[in-house]
Amino acid sequence: MEHHVKGGGSYNQSEEELMELRRGPWTVEEDFTLINYIAHHGEGRWNSLATCAGLRRTGKSCRLRWLNYLHPDVRRGNLTLEEQVMILELHSRWGNRWSKIAQHLPGRTDNEIKNYWRTRVQKHAKQLKCDVNSKQFKDNLRYLWMPRLVERIQAGAASTGPTVGTFSTTTATNNHSGTITAANYHLNKTNLDMGSSRMVLPQPNMAGNFSGGVQINPSNYAPETSCNAASSDSFGAQVSPVSDLTDCYNYPANHNNNQDYFPPSELSYQESFSQGLDFNNSNWMDGGDSWDLDDVWKFLQQ
DNA sequence: AACGAGCTCAACCGCAATACG
DNA sequence: TCGTATTGCGGTTGAGCTCGT
Structure with missing residues (x-):
């Protein structure tokens, strides 16, 4: 066309x-x-x-x-868990400043982040029947999605063990003094297009260094810290399976086969959150079968 | 297999900021 | 200083894809 x-x-x-x-x-x-x-x-x-x-x-x-x-530095493929948390965190700070947010996500473009927000995050806001800019939805992000993602990041790191290394991205070999052939460019581009599950990705880094500027810490997303997110200038990043925020809600019936699945009872942030919501004595994420956004939302409104 | 609904993401648009002559 | 060109950004669109029926 x-x-x-x-x-x-x-x-x-x-x-x-x-x-x-x-x-x-x-x-x-x-x-x-x-x-x-x-x-x-x-x-x-x-x-x-x-x-x-x-x-x-x-x-x-x-x-x-x-x-x-x-551009050879452009990374393609699904956003990692870390990147998702980064986006949520940075968006809570800066709003729709996509290019600014993108600066903290190496290889990701503002367009990609914008698309992610619109297709994933706003979709859930719609499902919750609340405005994406409402305090209710922002609380939902901070106290449900982000802790969930962080837990998964940490659990993933624990299961895979620490790997020393700093963040880097695979880049196409761009021969600036000569001509890029279709063959070598496609080869390099193919490497990029392998996506987050194949290419060199942020590795577990005990020093917690990431080029971004946000430290992922479950306590950041506990109510005690309020909506004014505490943050620092480091970011522990590591390889994560491709995921979607939906996973935070759709408690999979086939979770035994889902590596991303973590029993709700293991969520440490629940404890600190329980001062207002008693997760341990409720059907919060419980029952094994499923729970959806509406359930979560009703729960938060109790 | 066919169809429609929903989703994804590349690309476009308009506007504001900045650079330049 | 002013007018024009260029760049950068955020919002929006729509083609193509996936998935469910």
Whole structure:
């Protein structure tokens, strides 16, 4: 499918050029044209870059394509648990400052984070029939989702054992002095596209260093600390299975086969949270079968 | 197999900020 | 200082995919 800027009648030069501008999905040829041009000339001056590279695209479109997809540092694949917590935490601080949030998630683009928020988080807000910006929903995020994710991160680290290492990302070998061939680029891109489960990912780091700036600590998400999240400038990160926030709610009937499953009774934050909600003496996440967002929400409203 | 609903995410749009002549 | 070009950001769209019926 190709889109073209439509026009009619007589045109001056700029309008004719405009008429030929391509829109819609990028082709492989366009991608390599852009990659090769940037490899030789670098980024910047996107409008002239588009013209000089022979791309019938706007500078904006080229920039977007490069930064969100073609840039060798762009990581693809599902967000890790750590990244999800980071997004929730940073969004609670900064709101829809996607680019700012993205700066703390190496290899992730603002667009990707924005999409995550809209498709996953806002979906659950909708299910809960509350506004995503409401205090109720924010409390839900902080006291339910985030502790749950943190617990899973910690449990995952405990089961896999510590691994010394600092965060790094696999990057495509971008030969800036020469030409990127389709073959080697696809090879590298394929490595990137293997996603979070295959590529080099944040490893358990006892020093807790991550390039971001948020320390994941269950106590941060206990009511005692209130909505004003305490945070520091380090972040312990490690490999995590692909997950979704939905897992925090959909207590799987087949949890025996689910590595992500952790019995609710093991959630340490429950204890500190129980001053207002008695998890231990209730059917909170109990019963083994299932519980959904509505159940959680009703529970919180008690 | 066919269909529709829901979801994902790449790409576009408009606007504000910044750079430049 | 002003006008224009460019860049960056957040919001929105819609094609294609997945999944359930």
